[in-house]
Amino acid sequence: MELMRSRYTAYVIGNIEYLRATWSDATCPPDLEASADSATRWLGLQIKRHTPIDTTHAEVEFVARYKVGGRAHRLHETSRFERDNAGRWRYIDGALRD
Incomplete structure (x- = not known):
């Protein structure tokens, strides 16, 4: 999913x-x-x-x-993602996995 990848990139930069x-x-x-952390160095994204x-x-399940x-x-x-009335996908929330 393109939105997942673009959100990951947004976290990276x-x-x-x-x-x-x-x-x-x-x-x-x-x-x-306040939750943005400049000490975090992102290494990669895998969409599972x-x-x-x-x-x-x-x-979308990812690591x-x-x-x-x-x-x-x-x-x-x-x-979890939802498409809004304008047709744009938005992140709702996520459940951590082991």
Whole structure:
């Protein structure tokens, strides 16, 4: 899914405005700017699964790898997306996986 990849890129370059613009208004955190961490070094994104639910909802399972303070981490999540009335896909939320 293109939106998942573009949101990952926005995290890599710290484009908070894009993240906010592609996040559902109902679930976007008000302190999103404060959550940006310049110490995080993103290493890669692997899309494991893209599942259309219906014409306005989809799920994407991904693994994003990153380092903080020289220590490697991975974020494995299943994200939910919805298409708004203007036809744009927006991130709703995600469930962390092991």
